[in-house]
Amino acid sequence: xxxxxxxxxxxxxxxxxxxxxxxxxxxxxxxxxxxxxxxxxxxxxxxxxxxxxxxxxxxxxxxxxxxxxxxxxxxxxxxxxxxxxxxxxxxxxxxxxxxxxxxxxxxxxxxxxxxxxxxxxxxxxxxxxxxxxxxxxxxxxxxxxxxxxxxxxxxxxxxxxxxxxxxxxxxxxxxxxxxxxxxxxxxxxxxxxxxxxxxxxxxxxxxxxxxxxxxxxxxxxxxxxxxxxxxxxxxxxxxxxxxxxxxxxxxxxxxxxxxxxxxxxxxxxxxxxxxxxxxxxxxxxxxxxxxxxxxxxxxxxxxxxxxxxxxxxxxxxxxxxxxxxxxxxxxxxxxxxxxxxxxxxxxxxxxxxxxxxxxxxxxxxxxxxxxxxxxxxxxxxxxxxxxxxxxxxxxxxxxxxxxxxxxxxxxxxxxxxxxxxxxxxxxxxxxxxxxxxxxxxxxxxxxxxxxxxxxxxxxxxxxxxxxxxxxxxxxxxxxxxxxxxxxxxxxxxxxxxxxxxxxxxxxxxxxxxxxxxxxxxxxxxxxxxxxxxxxxxxxxxxxxxxxxxxxxxxxxxxxxxxxxxxxxxxxxxxxxxxxxxxxxxxxxxxxxxxxxxxxxxxxxxxxxxxxxxxxxxxxxxxxxxxxxxxxxxxxxxxxxx
Numbered sequence: 001x002x003x004x005x006x007x008x009x010x011x012x013x014x015x016x017x018x019x020x021x022x023x024x025x026x027x028x029x030x031x032x033x034x035x036x037x038x039x040x041x042x043x044x045x046x047x048x049x050x051x052x053x054x055x056x057x058x059x060x061x062x063x064x065x066x067x068x069x070x071x072x073x074x075x076x077x078x079x080x081x082x083x084x085x086x087x088x089x090x091x092x093x094x095x096x097x098x099x100x101x102x103x104x105x106x107x108x109x110x111x112x113x114x115x116x117x118x119x120x121x122x123x124x125x126x127x128x129x130x131x132x133x134x135x136x137x138x139x140x141x142x143x144x145x146x147x148x149x150x151x152x153x154x155x156x157x158x159x160x161x162x163x164x165x166x167x168x169x170x171x172x173x174x175x176x177x178x179x180x181x182x183x184x185x186x187x188x189x190x191x192x193x194x195x196x197x198x199x200x201x202x203x204x205x206x207x208x209x210x211x212x213x214x215x216x217x218x219x220x221x222x223x224x225x226x227x228x229x230x231x232x233x234x235x236x237x238x239x240x241x242x243x244x245x246x247x248x249x250x251x252x253x254x255x256x257x258x259x260x261x262x263x264x265x266x267x268x269x270x271x272x273x274x275x276x277x278x279x280x281x282x283x284x285x286x287x288x289x290x291x292x293x294x295x296x297x298x299x300x301x302x303x304x305x306x307x308x309x310x311x312x313x314x315x316x317x318x319x320x321x322x323x324x325x326x327x328x329x330x331x332x333x334x335x336x337x338x339x340x341x342x343x344x345x346x347x348x349x350x351x352x353x354x355x356x357x358x359x360x361x362x363x364x365x366x367x368x369x370x371x372x373x374x375x376x377x378x379x380x381x382x383x384x385x386x387x388x389x390x391x392x393x394x395x396x397x398x399x400x401x402x403x404x405x406x407x408x409x410x411x412x413x414x415x416x417x418x419x420x421x422x423x424x425x426x427x428x429x430x431x432x433x434x435x436x437x438x439x440x441x442x443x444x445x446x447x448x449x450x451x452x453x454x455x456x457x458x459x460x461x462x463x464x465x466x467x468x469x470x471x472x473x474x475x476x477x478x479x480x481x482x483x484x485x486x487x488x489x490x491x492x493x494x495x496x497x498x499x500x501x502x503x504x505x506x507x508x509x510x511x512x513x514x515x516x517x518x519x520x521x522x523x524x525x526x527x528x529x530x531x532x533x534x535x536x537x538x539x540x541x542x543x544x545x546x547x548x549x550x551x552x553x554x555x556x557x558x559x560x561x562x563x564x565x566x567x568x569x570x571x572x573x574x575x576x577x578x579x580x581x582x583x584x585x586x587x588x589x590x591x592x593x594x595x596x597x598x599x600x601x602x603x604x605x606x607x608x609x610x611x612x613x614x615x616x617x618x619x620x621x622x623x624x625x626x627x628x629x630x631x632x633x634x635x636x637x638x639x640x641x
Contacts, residue, residue, distance in 0.1 A: 005345075005346050005428035005429045005430070005435075006342075006423075006424035006425070006427075006428065006429075007423065007424070007426075007427055007428075007429055007444060007445070007446055008087075009084060009087040009088050009152075009153075009421065009423045009424060010087055010088060011423070011444060011445040011446065012088075012423030012424075012426055012427070012442065012443075012444050012445075013088070013423075013442050013443045013444075014422065014423065014426075014440055014441070014442040015441050015442045015443065016441040016442075016460070017440050017441045017459065017460055017461065017463075018362065018440070018461075018462060018463070019361070019419075019422060019438065019440040020440055020441060020442060021587070022366060022369075022419045022422070023088075023419050023420065023422050025369075025371075025373045025419075026081065026085075026373070026415075026416050026419040026420050027085050027088075027089055027420065029372070029373035029374065030081075030369070030373040030374075030412075030415070030416050030419075031078070031081055031082055031085055031094075031416060031420070033373060033374050034078050034081075034412060034413055034416060035078065035082075035097070037404070037405045037409075037412075038050045038051050038074065038075055038078055039051045039052075040052065042404055042405060044404060045403070045404035045405035046403075046404075046405045046406060046407050046409075047066065047067070048066075048067065048071070048074060048405060048409060049065070049066030049067040049071060050067070050071055050072065050074050050075040051075065051101070051104075052066055053065050053066060053067070053071060053072070053117040053118075053121065054072075054075070054101075054104050054105055054108050054117055055104055056117070056121060057108035057117045057120050057121055058104045058105075058107035058108040059107065060104060060107070064121070065117060065118055065121040065122050067407065068407065068408060069118040069119075069122075069134055069135060070118075070134075070135040070138060070139050070187075070410075071117070071118065072115075072116060072117055072118070072139045072142075072143065073135070073138065073139045073142040073143075073189075073410065074409045074410065074412075074413050075101075075413075076139070076142035076143040076145065076146040077142055077145075077146070077410075077413035077414055077416070077417050078413045078416065078417075079098065079101070079102075079146035079149070079150060079159070080142075080145055080146045080149040080150075080413075080417045080420075080421075081413060081416035081417040081420040081421075082094055082097075082098055082420075083098070083146065083149040083150040083152070083153040083154070084149060084153065084417065084420035084421045085420050086098075086153040086154060087152065087153035088420075088423065095154065098150065098154075099156075099158070102150070102158045102159045102162070103158070105143075105159065105162060106158065106159075106161075106162050108120070109162055109165065109166070112169055113165035113166045113168055113169035114127065114166070114169060115140070115143060115162065115166050116136055116139055116140070118134075119134075119136065128173065128181055128183075129227075129231070130227070130231065130233075131181075131183045131184065131185055131186055131223070131224065131227060132186040132224045132227060132228060132247065133186055133236060134186075135185065135186070135187050136185070137170065137184070137185035137187075137189070137190040137213075138185050138186075138187040138188070138189040138190065140166055140167075140170060140190055140193070141185075141189035141190035141191070141192060141193035141194075142189060142193070143162075143163055143166065143193075144163040144166065144167055144190070144193035144194065144196070144197050145192070145193045145196055146159060146163070147159040147160045147162060147163030147164070147197075148160065148163070148193075148196045148197055148200050149417075149421075151200060152200065160200070160201075163197070164197065164201065167194065167197055167206060167209075170190070170209065171205060171206070171209050174209070174212070174213070175209075175212055176212075176216075182216065182223055183216075183223040183224070183227065184213045184216050184217050184223065184249070185213070186224065186247045186249070186265075187247070187262075187264075187265050187268075188213075188248070188265050188268040188269040188272060189268050190210070190213060191210040191213050191214055191268075191269070191272035191275075191276070192210075192268060192271055192272045192275065192339070194206040194207065194209050194210035194213075195207060195210050195272065195275040195276065195279060198210075198279075207276070207279050207280065210272060210275075210276060211276050211280060211282075214253060214269070214272060214273060214276060214285075215252070215253075217248060217249050217252065217253055217269075218244070218248070218249045218250055218251040218252045218253065218255075219252055222244065222249065222250075224244055224247065224249050225244065238312065238313040238314075239313070241312070241313070242260065242261060242313065242315070245260045245261050246260075246261040246262055246313055246315060247261055247262065247265060248260060248261050248262075248265060248266055248269050253269065253273065253288060254284055254285065254287075254288045256288065256291075256292060257291055257292075257295065258292075258295050258299070258300075258316075258319065259292055259295060259296050259300055259307070259316045260315075260316055261313070261315050261316060262308075262313060262314050262315050263307045263308030263314060263315055263316055263328070263330060263333035263336070264308075264314070264330060264332045264333045264336050264410075266307075266316060266336075267307065267333055267335075267336025267337055267339065267340055268336050268339070270289060270292055270293075270336075270340045271336065271339040271340045271343050273285050273288060273289050274286075274289050274340060274343035274344055274346070274347060275343055277289055277347065278343075278346055278347060286347065289344065289347070293340070293344060293353075295319075296337075297352070297356055299319035299320055300316055300319065300322070301337075301356070302322055302327055302329055302364070302382060303359075303363075303382070303533060303535075303547055303549075303554050303636065304329065304334075304359070304360075304363035304364045304367070304380070304382060304554050304623055304636070305334055305337060305356065305359035305360030305361070305362075305363050305364040305365075306327065306328075306329025306330075306333060306334045306337075306360070306363075306364040306380055307329065307333050307334070307336075307337055308327075308328040308329055308330055308333045309321050309322050309323060309326065309327055309328065309329075310326065310328060311326060311328050311379070311398065314328050314330055314333075315328075319538075320536060320538040320539050320540075322535070322539050322541065322542070323541040324381065324382035324383035324541060324542060324635070324636060324637055325381060325382075325383040325384070325385075325388075325389075325541075326381070327379075327380070327381045327382050327383075328379050328381075328398075329364055329379065329380040329381065329382070330378060330379060330380070330411065331364070331365060331367075331368030331376070331377060331378060331379075331380060331411040331414065331415060332410050332411050332414050334360040334364035334365050334368075334380070335360075335365060335414050335415070335418050337356065337357070337360045337364075338357050338360050338361060338365070338418065338425065341353045341354065341356045341357035341360075342357060342424070342425050345357075345428060345435075345437065346428070348507070349428070349430075349435055349482060349507060349509060350507045350508060351484050351485065351486070351487060351505070351507060351508015351509055352487065352508060354437040354438070354484050354486075354508070355484075355486055355487040355488070355508070357425065357437070357438075358437075358438060358486070358552045359552060359554075361425070361438070362462060362552045362553055362554075362622075362624055363552075363553070363554045363622075363623050363624050364380050364624075365415065365418065365624070366624035366625070367380045367623060367624050367625075367626060367627075368380060368411055368415050369402075369412075369415050370402045370627075370628060371586065371587055371625065371628045374404060375401075375402035375403055375404055376402050376403065376404075376405075376406070376411055376412045376415070377399060377402050377411070377627070378397040378398075378399070378406055378408070378410075378411050379397055379398045379399065381398065381634075382556075382623075382635070382636040382637065383634065383635045383636065383637065384400060384633060384634045384635075385633050386400035386631050386632065386633065400631050401627060401630075401631045402627060425437065425438060426438045426440065426442070426444070427444055427446070429446055429447075430480065430482065432448070432479055432480045432513075433448045433479035433480035433481055433482065433513075434446050434448065434453070434455065434479075434480075434481055434482065435481075435482035435484070435509060436455075436457075436469075436481065436482065436483050436484060437484050438484075439457065439459055439461040439462075439467045439484075439524075439526075440457065440459070440461060441457055441458055441459050441460070441461075442457050443455070443456050443457070444457070448473070448477060448479035449473075449477035449478055449479045450477070451473050451474045451475050451477045452473070452474045453471065453472065453473045453474070453477070453479070453516070454472040454473075455469060455470070455471055455472070456469070456470040456472070457469055458470070461526075461551075462528070462551045462552050462553055462590075463581055463588075463589065463590045465525055465526050465527055465528050465551075466523065466524070466525050466526075467523070467524040467525075467526065468521060468522070468523050468524075469481070469483075469521065469522040469523075469524070470519065470520070470521050471516050471518075471519075471520040471521070471522065472518045472519065473516050473517075473518060476515055476516065476517050476518070477515070477516055478513070478514065478515045478516070479513070479516065480511055480512060480513040481511075481512045481522065482509040482510070482511055482512075483509060483510045483512065483522070483524055484508060484509055485503070485505045485508055485509065485510055485526075486508075486526060486551070486552065487508065488531070488549065488551065488552065489526045489527065489528075489551075490527070490529075491527050492505075492510075492524065492525065492526050492527070493524075493525040494510055494512075494522070494523070494524055494525075495522070495523045496512065496514070496520065496521070496522050496523075497520055497521055498521075498523075510524075526551070528550050528551035528579075529550070530548060530549075530550045530577045530578075530579055530592055531548070531549050531550070532546050532547075532548065532573070532640075533546065533547040533548065533549050533554075534546060534640075535547075535637075542637045544639065544640060545637040545638060545639055545640060546571055546573075546637065546638055546639075546640040547636050547637050547638070548577065548592055548620050550579055550590065550592065553590070553622045553623075553624070554622070554623045554636065555592055555620035555621065555622060555623060555636070556620060556621060556622075556623040556626050556634050556635060556636045557569065557618065557619075557620055557621075557634065557635050557636075557638060558621060558626055558627075558629065558632055558633070558634050559632030559633040559634070560629040560630065560632055561618070561619045561621070562598075562616070562618060562619075564632070564633055565601075565633070566633045566634070566635045566638075567635075567639075568598050568599040568600075568601075569596050569597070569598050569616070569618065569638055569639070570596060570597045570598075570599070570613070570638060570639035570640065570641040571594070571596050571597075571618070571638045571639070571640055571641065572595075572596070572597065572640075572641050573640060573641070575594045575595055575596070576594060577592050577593070577594040578592070578593050578594065579591070579592055580592075580593060585621070586621060586622075586625045586628055586629075587625075589621065589622050589625060590622070591619050591620065591621055592619070592620040593617070593618070593619050593620075594617075594618055595615050595616065595617055595618065596615075596616055596617075596618040596638070597613035597614070597615060597616070597641055598613055598614050598616045599611040599613050600612065600613070600614065613641075623636060
């Protein structure tokens with residue numbers, strides 16, 4: 001079987017800068033905080049019930065199931081994040097806590113391998129009866145991913161044994177054989193998990209099961225339609241408009257040419273399709289991946305790297321329908337974009353995949369977590385007026401301030417597991433060397449030409465333009481470094497040991513092949529002028545507006561700097577914009593400053609008189625850091641004058 005090209009987490013140490021600070025925050029604050037939340041110990045936060053439910057199912061305490069029927073997945077994602085933390089920063093106390101928790105989970109597991117506390121405690125008679133809505137396989141997938149992560153981090157098989165027993169039950173239960181259920185989950189996730197399990201165990205049957213779930217989706221007769229008829233059921237409210245397309249199940253996945261339905265589900269499906277295309281050398285699946293990638297990045301991707309433009313169903317809509325105020329851009333969906341992009345880098349080393357991964361990683365995803373690591377967004381709009389959002393979208397988890405926990409808490413532990421595993425996204429081991437996708441200060445270890453190489457990265461990217469690499473092979477060796485030249489960079493420069501090098505990127509990567517000596521240095525300069533961004537005019541909701549970007553960072557405007565009614569502010573095309581590193585603001589960041597025009601309030605609701613705007617100062621901050629200074633308006637797009 002093919003293995004992902006990511007370096008082992010223990011071989012990547014992020015030490016300083018934007019991304020390293022997020023990994024430190026998750027390690028030191030978020031993981032302990034979320035453990036308290038999962039144990040219902042955070043004052044003022046919505047209860048979770050996760051640990052409680054497992055203890056009840058294990059017979060360790062009395063009580064009733066609490067929460068939503070997919071609640072187990074929140075705990076599974078936390079276990080995954082905690083395991084990644086152990087892989088990079090061993091912690092005896094956390095290791096012991098996980099051992100205790102895993103023992104409880106093992107006791108809760110049924111004799112046949114079944115594990116889902118909702119169905120074990122509330123509806124044991126309805127196992128596998130509602131695959132459309134009840135997330136059983138989704139929950140199982142997250143638990144399997146947790147088991148794989150824990151084994152990789154610790155070498156212990158305690159949770160791996162549990163999840164392999166669960167996977168074996170699923171393998172016996174689902175398929176097209178006699179007595180099997182010819183169905184699949186309404187929420188994709190199991191497919192990703194099974195590939196991971198196959199890679200760690202060497203069991204190819206798990207890959208075949210994942211391929212079954214992907215290939216069976218949307219086939220006729222449609223299993224989910226038949227299941228709905230058997231229950232005498234109706235479609236839930238969020239599926240009234242798109243039907244089974246909401247679940248990517250209206251037709252076979254290879255027939256999709258545009259992303260459809262619930263955005264998180266679509267991205268998880270695509271990540272699994274990319275994995276399977278590699279594992280099975282499936283050209284038709286790979287073509288579908290490329291088709292849908294192109295559709296997403298050219299017609300459905302927000303400037304911040306988010307996807308999902310409709311709160312009603314948390315879903316994709318028509319091409320170019322990217323309203324900033326209605327943007328759902330769920331944190332989990334942007335994480336799904338990153339999952340898909342990283343896997344496409346395994347398919348082909350192409351800078352566009354890493355560019356999109358970086359865009360989501362620096363913008364949409366960090367928006368989902370506060371600077372102190374204890375509050376979270378589920379939804380990440382590009383424009384917000386608090387009073388309007390509260391009235392219009394509150395039932396769709398749109399919040400005007402981050403909150404300590406959600407009843408539907410899929411996003412907080414998803415952020416934790418992403419940043420805890422960030423080392424897997426920084427670089428790829430290549431047969432002839434190493435490809436560097438993300439620039440962040442740290443140290444990497446890899447093998448090339450039969451020798452161990454230590455690569456020291458020194459930079460304050462994305463605030464500064466220079467990246468310095470020190471290459472230290474254990475002994476002189478010839479290999480290739482592939483360095484991503486970001487798509488936003490127009491005039492990159494490269495030098496080796498101070499000597500300028502010609503730069504002719506191939507598929508977005510500069511290729512440096514040489515006989516490397518210990519202490520060789522590479523200096524990559526990535527100029528970051530402030531750029532005005534204009535959307536395709538088919539994005540009607542931001543026509544005539546402008547956004548600002550510097551390097552990979554998208555900027556926004558907040559009420560904290562400009563007062564209310566940001567819609568009155570416009571930016572002149574000729575206004576010079578300066579970038580300044582403010583060490584005192586939002587943990588230290590580059591802000592953009594200039595002057596803008598503000599229209600005065602009118603004495604009447606409508607007027608024939610043209611406004612006489614005033615010249616006012618403005619400041620833009622990185623979008624990923626918004627909403628850390630209290631509740632207020634925010635906009636990414638401003639009118640251009």
